Amino acid sequence: MALQRLDSDAVYNYCDSDSFSFNTTADIEPIDELSQALSQPRAVESLKFGTAMQRHGFNIFALGQPGTGRHGMVGQTLDKKARQSRVPSDWCYVNNFQDASRPRTLEFPAGQGKKFAEDMKNTVLEVRNALKASFESEEYQNRLQSVQQEFKDQQQKAFEEVNNMARQRGLSLVRTPNGIAFAPLKEDGEVMPPEEYQQLSEEKRKETEKKIEELQEESQKVFQKIPQWQKEVRRKIQELNNEVAKYAISPLIDELRNKYGQNSETAEHLDAVENDILENLQTFMTGGQQQAQAGAGAPQMQHQGFISGDETDMDSPAVRKYKVNLLVDNSEREGSPVIYEDNPTYANLVGKVEHISQMGALITDFNLIKPGSLHRANGGALILDARKVLTQPGAWEGLKRVLKSKKVKIESLAEMFSLLSTVTLEPEPIGLDLKVVMIGSPFIYYLLQYYDPEFPELFRVAADFDVQMHRNKESQDMFARLLRTIIDRENLRHFGKDAVARMIEQSSRIVGDGERMSTRIKEITDLMVEADYWAGENGNTGVEAADVEKAVEFMTYRSDRLRQRIQEEIERGTLIIDTHGEVAGQVNGLSVLSLGDFMFGRPNRITARIQMGKGEVIDIEREAKLSGPLHSKGVLILSGFLGARYAADRPLSLKASLVFEQSYGGIEGDSASSAELFALISAIAGIPVKQGLAVTGSVNQFGQIQAIGGVNEKIEGFFDVCSRKGLTGDQGVLIPEANAKHLMLRKDVVEAVSREDFHIYPIKTVDEGIELLTGTAAGTPDENNNYPEGTVNGMVQRKLAEMADSMKKFSQGQEQGGGSES
Amino acid sequence: MNPEKKNAKRIILKRILVPLDESEYSRAALETAVQLASALGAEISGLYVEDTDLLELCRFPFAREIGVYRSKRLERSELERDFRIQAERIRQTMAIIAKHADIPWNFKVRRGRVISEILDQTASADLTVIGRLGRSLLGTSAGSTVRHLIEEGKAMTLIPGRGARLTASVLTVYDGSALSARALGIAVDLARALYGQTEILIPAEEENKYKELRDRVISAAEEAPGAGGMRLGFRQIRGNLQNAITTVLQPEYRRPLVLPQDAMGDSRAILKLINRVHNPILLVR
Numbered sequence A: 001m002a003l004q005r006l007d008s009d010a011v012y013n014y015c016d017s018d019s020f021s022f023n024t025t026a027d028i029e030p031i032d033e034l035s036q037a038l039s040q041p042r043a044v045e046s047l048k049f050g051t052a053m054q055r056h057g058f059n060i061f062a063l064g065q066p067g068t069g070r071h072g073m074v075g076q077t078l079d080k081k082a083r084q085s086r087v088p089s090d091w092c093y094v095n096n097f098q099d100a101s102r103p104r105t106l107e108f109p110a111g112q113g114k115k116f117a118e119d120m121k122n123t124v125l126e127v128r129n130a131l132k133a134s135f136e137s138e139e140y141q142n143r144l145q146s147v148q149q150e151f152k153d154q155q156q157k158a159f160e161e162v163n164n165m166a167r168q169r170g171l172s173l174v175r176t177p178n179g180i181a182f183a184p185l186k187e188d189g190e191v192m193p194p195e196e197y198q199q200l201s202e203e204k205r206k207e208t209e210k211k212i213e214e215l216q217e218e219s220q221k222v223f224q225k226i227p228q229w230q231k232e233v234r235r236k237i238q239e240l241n242n243e244v245a246k247y248a249i250s251p252l253i254d255e256l257r258n259k260y261g262q263n264s265e266t267a268e269h270l271d272a273v274e275n276d277i278l279e280n281l282q283t284f285m286t287g288g289q290q291q292a293q294a295g296a297g298a299p300q301m302q303h304q305g306f307i308s309g310d311e312t313d314m315d316s317p318a319v320r321k322y323k324v325n326l327l328v329d330n331s332e333r334e335g336s337p338v339i340y341e342d343n344p345t346y347a348n349l350v351g352k353v354e355h356i357s358q359m360g361a362l363i364t365d366f367n368l369i370k371p372g373s374l375h376r377a378n379g380g381a382l383i384l385d386a387r388k389v390l391t392q393p394g395a396w397e398g399l400k401r402v403l404k405s406k407k408v409k410i411e412s413l414a415e416m417f418s419l420l421s422t423v424t425l426e427p428e429p430i431g432l433d434l435k436v437v438m439i440g441s442p443f444i445y446y447l448l449q450y451y452d453p454e455f456p457e458l459f460r461v462a463a464d465f466d467v468q469m470h471r472n473k474e475s476q477d478m479f480a481r482l483l484r485t486i487i488d489r490e491n492l493r494h495f496g497k498d499a500v501a502r503m504i505e506q507s508s509r510i511v512g513d514g515e516r517m518s519t520r521i522k523e524i525t526d527l528m529v530e531a532d533y534w535a536g537e538n539g540n541t542g543v544e545a546a547d548v549e550k551a552v553e554f555m556t557y558r559s560d561r562l563r564q565r566i567q568e569e570i571e572r573g574t575l576i577i578d579t580h581g582e583v584a585g586q587v588n589g590l591s592v593l594s595l596g597d598f599m600f601g602r603p604n605r606i607t608a609r610i611q612m613g614k615g616e617v618i619d620i621e622r623e624a625k626l627s628g629p630l631h632s633k634g635v636l637i638l639s640g641f642l643g644a645r646y647a648a649d650r651p652l653s654l655k656a657s658l659v660f661e662q663s664y665g666g667i668e669g670d671s672a673s674s675a676e677l678f679a680l681i682s683a684i685a686g687i688p689v690k691q692g693l694a695v696t697g698s699v700n701q702f703g704q705i706q707a708i709g710g711v712n713e714k715i716e717g718f719f720d721v722c723s724r725k726g727l728t729g730d731q732g733v734l735i736p737e738a739n740a741k742h743l744m745l746r747k748d749v750v751e752a753v754s755r756e757d758f759h760i761y762p763i764k765t766v767d768e769g770i771e772l773l774t775g776t777a778a779g780t781p782d783e784n785n786n787y788p789e790g791t792v793n794g795m796v797q798r799k800l801a802e803m804a805d806s807m808k809k810f811s812q813g814q815e816q817g818g819g820s821e822s
Numbered sequence B: 001m002n003p004e005k006k007n008a009k010r011i012i013l014k015r016i017l018v019p020l021d022e023s024e025y026s027r028a029a030l031e032t033a034v035q036l037a038s039a040l041g042a043e044i045s046g047l048y049v050e051d052t053d054l055l056e057l058c059r060f061p062f063a064r065e066i067g068v069y070r071s072k073r074l075e076r077s078e079l080e081r082d083f084r085i086q087a088e089r090i091r092q093t094m095a096i097i098a099k100h101a102d103i104p105w106n107f108k109v110r111r112g113r114v115i116s117e118i119l120d121q122t123a124s125a126d127l128t129v130i131g132r133l134g135r136s137l138l139g140t141s142a143g144s145t146v147r148h149l150i151e152e153g154k155a156m157t158l159i160p161g162r163g164a165r166l167t168a169s170v171l172t173v174y175d176g177s178a179l180s181a182r183a184l185g186i187a188v189d190l191a192r193a194l195y196g197q198t199e200i201l202i203p204a205e206e207e208n209k210y211k212e213l214r215d216r217v218i219s220a221a222e223e224a225p226g227a228g229g230m231r232l233g234f235r236q237i238r239g240n241l242q243n244a245i246t247t248v249l250q251p252e253y254r255r256p257l258v259l260p261q262d263a264m265g266d267s268r269a270i271l272k273l274i275n276r277v278h279n280p281i282l283l284v285r
Helices: A041-052 A070-083 A112-136 A138-168 A194-198 A202-260 A264-279 A281-286 A302-307 A346-350 A373-377 A386-391 A395-405 A442-451 A473-490 A497-511 A521-537 A545-559 A561-571 A629-646 A673-685 A711-725 A737-742 A747-754 A766-774 A792-821 B024-040 B052-057 B076-101 B114-122 B144-152 B178-193 B207-223 B241-249 B267-276
Strands: A060-063 A090-094 A104-108 A171-176 A179-184 A325-328 A338-341 A356-358 A361-363 A381-385 A435-440 A461-464 A468-470 A516-518 A582-584 A586-595 A598-612 A616-619 A654-660 A688-690 A693-695 A731-736 A758-763 B015-019 B043-051 B064-066 B071-073 B105-112 B127-129 B156-159 B170-173 B198-203 B232-237 B257-260 B281-284
Touching: A041 A060, A041 A070, A041 A435, A041 A461, A060 A070, A060 A442, A070 A338, A070 A381, A070 A435, A090 A112, A104 A112, A104 A264, A112 A138, A112 A202, A112 A264, A112 A281, A112 A325, A138 A171, A138 A179, A138 A202, A171 A202, A171 B052, A179 A202, A179 B052, A202 A264, A202 A281, A202 B064, A264 A281, A325 A373, A338 A373, A346 A373, A346 A395, A373 A381, A381 A386, A386 A395, A386 A435, A386 A442, A473 A497, A473 A516, A473 A521, A497 A516, A497 A521, A497 A545, A521 A545, A561 A586, A561 A598, A561 A711, A582 A673, A586 A673, A586 A711, A598 A673, A598 A711, A598 A792, A616 A629, A629 A654, A629 A673, A629 A792, A654 A673, A673 A688, A673 A693, A673 A766, A673 A792, A688 A766, A693 A766, A711 A731, A711 A737, A711 A747, A711 A758, A731 A737, A731 A766, A737 A758, A747 A758, A758 A766, A766 A792, B015 B024, B015 B114, B024 B043, B024 B076, B024 B127, B024 B156, B024 B178, B043 B052, B043 B076, B043 B114, B052 B076, B052 B105, B076 B105, B105 B114, B114 B127, B114 B144, B144 B156, B144 B267, B170 B178, B170 B241, B178 B198, B178 B207, B178 B257, B178 B281, B198 B207, B198 B241, B207 B232, B232 B241, B241 B267, B267 B281
Parallel strands: A060 A435, A060 A461, A338 A381, A381 A435, A586 A693, A616 A654, A693 A731, A731 A758, B015 B043, B015 B127, B043 B105, B127 B156, B170 B198, B170 B257, B198 B232, B257 B281
Antiparallel strands: A090 A104, A090 A325, A171 A179, A179 B064, A356 A361, A468 A516, A582 A688, A586 A598, A598 A654, B064 B071, B156 B281
16 A cells, blocks of 8 residues: 655645735735625625614624634624614603603704703703893882782781771880780880889779780781781792793793704603793702802792892702703714624613712712613614623623613613612613624524523524635735735734735644634734734844744744643653654554643553453543543444454454553543554554554544544644654654645644655555554455455454454353353 | 902991891891992991890780780790890801801890990991881881981981892982082992992082082092092982982982982981882981
8 A cells, every 4th residue: 555645845835925916015905894804704794684684683693713803894894884874863861840750761863962952951041041130120020029018018007907906005016026015105105114014003904904915816816817918929929920930931942942842752841841940930040059148137938039049050959950961962973873882781781870979868860861882872783792791790681671672771780689779760761773793602602592592582693703714815815905904903014925925824824724714813913913023123124924933933932831841751751652663552642732722732652452351442541531522432433443344253352441641631532543543453463553653533433534633733742752852754643634734834844844854644544554553564355354464454353353262262161160060 | 359349449437337137128238238348348247136125025914925826925035035046047147148248247236225226336337237127017118226317326327228239320419518528429439339330419400500519529520539430420400309319219229329418308308218219328427
């Protein structure tokens, strides 16, 4: 069987920089949209469909690995759509004069909300000025005085009557701090001193006292009428005030009505404002403050206080209620909004009602309603990170509730859970018409699909972003333009065409596939930024291929402490790996360790021991619970393969044990199953395996070698060990042929392959592998399914036949021995 | 600093007395006094009198206080307590207003007959500002205290009008007498302190007389220090002076009248004028 090893061109898919039509990235145009460069047709079409579909529940979940341009592409797709869409309405919250705890909403065409808020503010100030002017006017003062005078006249008339009665009876009316009193008069009209009074005859005194008693009764009757008169005068003053105020206010409010009254809700609100001002003139005029100078000579009629108060502050308690809380202002917007909520807490999404502390108590009103991103995005699109939404308390449930009801109701979490006793508001919900795009990993997407029955109803469009894209001339050219875009955005030096080519190669390496390129913009950007740094360090005006190479090396260097340590321990013999010689039942397998975003390969010694048994292949890793299910599956396949190939007509009388030597952390995956099979075959046939070779690949029951992941890292892992121990020219790695296209090996490995110091063997079958490992023909079966002697398969078949015979004899002996005993 | 104080050049009013009770007129008097003190750089002295006539009344066995809401025996101890409460309330109000205007102030409580105590205190004041009515329930005409002050008082007296604040346009009467010249000087100074003008009513049946008196004022004004800041207006009055004053004053109830005491004849005429117009009247003696 003639097996070819791969030459250096086959282990690295070079990018030919001469194929570019530019010398540096300065010569090319940046891309307009990420989707031009990152070939994600499925995701892009899904996004376009999702944004165009205006039906309930057609929100979008953009799933993919971080750094694959999800945010950028989602943003650009939505922006494009938004530019063609109409600007959505402005939304305001205003006071509900019937129930202040339930603020009302007003909707205005874009830009009108802001104007309305400003007009309302100005009008309120004008109303106050107009009222002040009216109440300070001579006319009002005269009419007020006339009303008050009427009361005074009434009062005066009554007291004059009392006074006259007193005078007629020889008594005087005296004012006391809280009313009046009566005293006897002397003949000269002065109040009689008590001593003098005592000198009067008893009869005279009794007569006087009787008169006083009568007068007291009379005056009491007069006093009892006063509250009623006061009430009447208050009513009249109220009427006067309303008349004057209405005359002053109405023209101003009418201006607003003419401007905004087409909307019936706004017209209703303006009516309510006018009525409320009329009903609360006193507090409106004084800004809700007590009159500072109340006290001495306090007026009998509180209504006189209208002319005091210079409050022009719109935050004064009496005026705040007429303000307009402009919740969503689209006056400056072009097209519909696209909002990215970086911190999607419940409150940031649905808005909140803030409180202020006043006299130790928390109070609030509609002016303290703050919008959430759902409000700001209303009429457009909202972009959210799924993981953030799911990890914020209440945010996911709140978002779903809003999307289901198509209304945003501002309600705090504490209210939701009935934890709040502070007075708060129940603002009127705002109708919602927006597209929500959640960005998350496939894991989250499938988790939600599986566990949340509402999720598929609300996020019907999945935009699936791949981590890789095809690599061809066209995509390489677009990739170069993508680099130009990143250079502009990050303000980097321009890349020479060799550096661009190196970036493309590294992009292939990132996805572990020579025919693909990475779509992970973040990783690409990081590499470019570091290459730019090294270009600076190296004194280059532009970034060269060597700078990219240095960046790659240094990124690896920063992460590869553990890899280095393992390599050193292998070199020192702590971890036993042979890289030359031949040993039966012992094969170098390859595994990959993943540390965050850094992966590296390492060889593992796999050994097999056999003995007579009942067809069991014992996976020691599995027995020790150190293997995952895929690894166990791979080992179980071996039994199927062995039995079918070598012992189809007799029992497989073998007991074999397989182990990953010096493995302490657990094994997962079936990529070592071919190596385990080779170790087993070697052990059964008793034929040694070349230790200069390592093997990776999974095997099926028909003996075919199947593709595995991390092929580059695995090859490099074994190469590093060989390199440290000394390259002999016979060393190399057997890989599944299907993995050949994935090869993007490190530069030093490629050079070793080029020098023929190290070899890569693509294999399709077990037989190809066993021939390479043992240097002995595998052998093909004849018509009776017997393998020729001297071949590996022949040796295995015979050994298994011998074991089956021995087993049979042993079993018979056991049975006979057992019979004699019985 | 209050700019009005800078203009206080000639009127020497160091102490303004304000007899106070809890009537609305009393409050207007206080506010007017504060405005004047602020403009002229004077100190205001509040005065509250605990009326001994009332205290005496308690000694009658039948003395009862009849109020809107209750009627009860008039007890001296309760009355004294009411006085204290009232005085304290007035003092607090005065403190607020005076501090707000940033003027020096003091407040006194005296016990005695109201008019005697006020007359007694006016002796040490340059000006007395008193509400046109006290707490009398009887009538809108000037109260007894005002009446006594006009009849018996020796110092200048200001009876505020309906509006507490004075406007800057000051009206006075000049008939050539020494007192009317003094009143004119005070009116001019007051107008300047308030950044206003002075309108001078000259009672003269004949044109020549009017011109003579007017020219006298003009030449005096030209010689006066700081004459540049004066703005003077003249009006000839024929016939009844009271009617003329009333006609001029009525359109603007805050416009002050600086009146020489002898201009109207006797004090009854002054009282009559006070009862006819709602303007502040500063009686110059």
